[in-house]
Amino acid sequence: METLLRIAIQKSGRLQEGSLDLLKESGLSFSNGKEQLKTQARNFPVEVLFLRDDDIPQYVEDKVADVGIVGENILLEKQKKNQLIRRLDFAKCRLSIAIPRAENYGGVQSLQGKNIATSYPNIVKNFLSKHNINAGIHEISGSVEIAPGIGLADAICDLVSTGGTLLSNGLKEVEVVMQSEAVIIATPQLAPEKQQILDKLLFRIEAVQKAKNNKYILLNCPNDAIDKITSVIPGMKSPTIIPLARPGWSSLHSVVDENDFWEKIDQLRGFGAEGILVVPIEKMIV
Numbered sequence: 001m002e003t004l005l006r007i008a009i010q011k012s013g014r015l016q017e018g019s020l021d022l023l024k025e026s027g028l029s030f031s032n033g034k035e036q037l038k039t040q041a042r043n044f045p046v047e048v049l050f051l052r053d054d055d056i057p058q059y060v061e062d063k064v065a066d067v068g069i070v071g072e073n074i075l076l077e078k079q080k081k082n083q084l085i086r087r088l089d090f091a092k093c094r095l096s097i098a099i100p101r102a103e104n105y106g107g108v109q110s111l112q113g114k115n116i117a118t119s120y121p122n123i124v125k126n127f128l129s130k131h132n133i134n135a136g137i138h139e140i141s142g143s144v145e146i147a148p149g150i151g152l153a154d155a156i157c158d159l160v161s162t163g164g165t166l167l168s169n170g171l172k173e174v175e176v177v178m179q180s181e182a183v184i185i186a187t188p189q190l191a192p193e194k195q196q197i198l199d200k201l202l203f204r205i206e207a208v209q210k211a212k213n214n215k216y217i218l219l220n221c222p223n224d225a226i227d228k229i230t231s232v233i234p235g236m237k238s239p240t241i242i243p244l245a246r247p248g249w250s251s252l253h254s255v256v257d258e259n260d261f262w263e264k265i266d267q268l269r270g271f272g273a274e275g276i277l278v279v280p281i282e283k284m285i286v
């Protein structure tokens with residue numbers, strides 16, 4: 001029987017779209033109907049399980065799933081035997097403590113003796129003991145931001161992204177406990193055949209991630225600017241340089257990192273680059 005790598009992803013919620021996109025952009029083709037809880041890829045030895053994200057670390061520890069995609073917040077909270085394989089650059093958020101907007105905050109000591117509502121009791125417990133704070137933890141599984149408003153707790157610890165939910169519940173963020181993004185987790189000891197499949201998948205994921213972080217750039221420049229421009233955008237090995245019909249000019253093709261893109265464009269223009277075209281890359285294999 002063919003060995004399949006079992007990957008657990010969130011069935012519905014904030015991680016679902018990013019997880020599906022990542023697997024599909026990595027070339028896996030599978031169906032994901034609304035009621036479907038399990039599916040096998042048509043063109044890759046992978047089975048996908050659609051689960052509640054909170055349950056994924058336990059499934060991975062129990063080897064019911066070999067690999068999972070969860071937020072780092074869930075990985076840290078659940079304290080299961082999982083290894084973090086790779087950060088995935090989506091579902092970025094932070095886990096923060098917030099208090100009613102009207103209240104004064106004089107640093108972490110202000111939490112002494114308070115009651116904190118959260119879905120992350122273990123993370124909050126560690127945070128409080130690191131700061132020698134004695135506070136009560138009231139565990140609830142959702143709608144945490146409502147807790148101070150209904151007299152359930154003095155403060156909360158929950159995920160924040162735009163801050164919109166805090167704002168609309170009259171709360172203000174006072175401490176960032178951790179930053180989080182989606183990650184791939186795996187059982188500590190994968191069978192060699194499964195490890196091989198995972199390595200193959202990780203190679204594809206890397207190509208997808210690199211492509212997202214880079215752009216293909218084409219520009220025209222005077223020949224005497226080629227060296228300076230090459231030092232700014234050296235490309236994967238070196239830029240491609242093609243002479244233009246106009247004497248003394250060349251077309252230079254390279255890749256540029258998305259993160260410092262605009263600074264580099266300013267530098268290139270300063271060196272005399274013109275007619276700059278920037279296009280997305282679909283996959284990037286170094």
Ligand SMILES: Nc1ncnc2c1ncn2[C@@H]1O[C@H](COP(=O)(O)OP(=O)(O)OP(=O)(O)O)[C@@H](O)[C@H]1O
Pocket residue numbers: 010011012013014015051052053054070071072073074091092093159160161162180181182
């Ligand atoms: N506002 C946000 N912005 C970015 N990422 C977020 C945000 N909220 C949550 N996340 C990330 O997405 C993960 C899933 O969030 P979601 O709200 O869908 O979970 P859930 O309600 O617990 O879902 P489930 O029903 O699967 O248990 C979180 O653990 C976190 O890592």
Ligand SMILES: O=P(O)(O)OC[C@H]1O[C@H](OP(=O)(O)OP(=O)(O)O)[C@H](O)[C@@H]1O
Pocket residue numbers: 014142143145158159160161162163164165166
């Ligand atoms: O800072 P913001 O951009 O407002 O995002 C933060 C909110 O997003 C998440 O909930 P989600 O919307 O996923 O709903 P849920 O409570 O049903 O999980 C999280 O639990 C916060 O409540």
Ligand SMILES: [Mg+2]
Pocket residue numbers: 052053054
């Ligand atoms: Mg959940």
